[in-house]
Amino acid sequence: MTVVHKMCLAILVASLSANYSFASGQCPAGLKFVGQAYKEDSKVNAEAKVPAVEVLVKLPPGLKVNKNYRQSGGKWAGGSASATMTDGNVPNGFAIIASGTEGGEKGWSVGAPDVVVIDEDGDTILQRGVKIRLYCHTGSGEVTKLGHVSCNVKADICVLEKR
Numbered sequence: 001m002t003v004v005h006k007m008c009l010a011i012l013v014a015s016l017s018a019n020y021s022f023a024s025g026q027c028p029a030g031l032k033f034v035g036q037a038y039k040e041d042s043k044v045n046a047e048a049k050v051p052a053v054e055v056l057v058k059l060p061p062g063l064k065v066n067k068n069y070r071q072s073g074g075k076w077a078g079g080s081a082s083a084t085m086t087d088g089n090v091p092n093g094f095a096i097i098a099s100g101t102e103g104g105e106k107g108w109s110v111g112a113p114d115v116v117v118i119d120e121d122g123d124t125i126l127q128r129g130v131k132i133r134l135y136c137h138t139g140s141g142e143v144t145k146l147g148h149v150s151c152n153v154k155a156d157i158c159v160l161e162k163r
Contacts, residue, residue, distance in 0.1 A: 026097050026156060027158035028095050030069075031095050031158040031159060032160075033158055034059050034060060034157050035058065035130070035157045036057065036157065037055035037057050037110075037132050037134055037157070039053055039055060039134045040153075041136070041150065041151055042148060042149065043138075043148075043149055044149075045145055045146060045147065046149075047137060047138055047140050047144070047145055048137065048149045048151050049136070049137040049138070050134055050137075050152075052133045052134070053133065054111075054132070054133050055132055055134055056116075057129055057132070057155075059127065059129055059130065059157075061119070061127045062126070062127070063161065064162035065160065065161065065162060066160040066162040066163070067160075068160065069093050069160040070087075070090075070092055071096065074086075074087050074090065074097075075098060075099070076109060077107065077108065077110070078099065078100055078102045078107060078108050078109075079103065079104075080106065080107035080137075080139065081107030081136070081137070082109065083109055084111050085111055089112035089113065093160050094115075094157065094159055094160075096110065096113060096155050096158075097158065098153070098154065100152055100153035101151040101152050105137075105139020106138050106139060106151055107136065107137055107151075108135060108137075109135045109136075110132055110133065110134055110135070110153065111135070113132040113157075114130070114132075115128055116128065116129050116130075130157050134153045134154075134155065135153060136151035136152060138150065
């Protein structure tokens with residue numbers, strides 16, 4: 001294999017690794033990516049908006065959460081949107097990594113998550129989920145509504161597993 005081929009291969013592997021890391025979440029060290037809440041909207045010559053929609057992320061069945069982890073320094077809104085939650089709203093053992101469309105009048109935010117029971121057998125919880133509200137907009141100014149406009153918001157859900 002020539003030096004050029006080795007360099008191309010190294011760039012390809014680095015690129016794929018970076019893409020896989022993004023796709024599977026950017027969890028803090030020691031936490032496991034378990035799902036993603038995502039919403040988007042697009043319009044032509046009108047404001048695009050996701051109006052605080054509640055999204056359910058199903059956690060893996062039988063997942064046990066170590067509640068000794070506490071998230072700090074989270075980003076709950078961006079652009080022209082205001083945050084409606086704080087680090088204190090994130091349940092112990094979880095981390096929420098949120099992001100969305102920013103720039104100009106665009107903005108995004110996530111609401112306080114709730115851990116809910118999805119499936120149970122008598123007194124035994126078989127599966128839980130995380131409900132979280134997602135919001136984004138492109139802005140209502142006339143200039144921001146010209147042409148094709150879009151916004152998106154996502155929340156990666158991470159947990160510290162009990163071993």
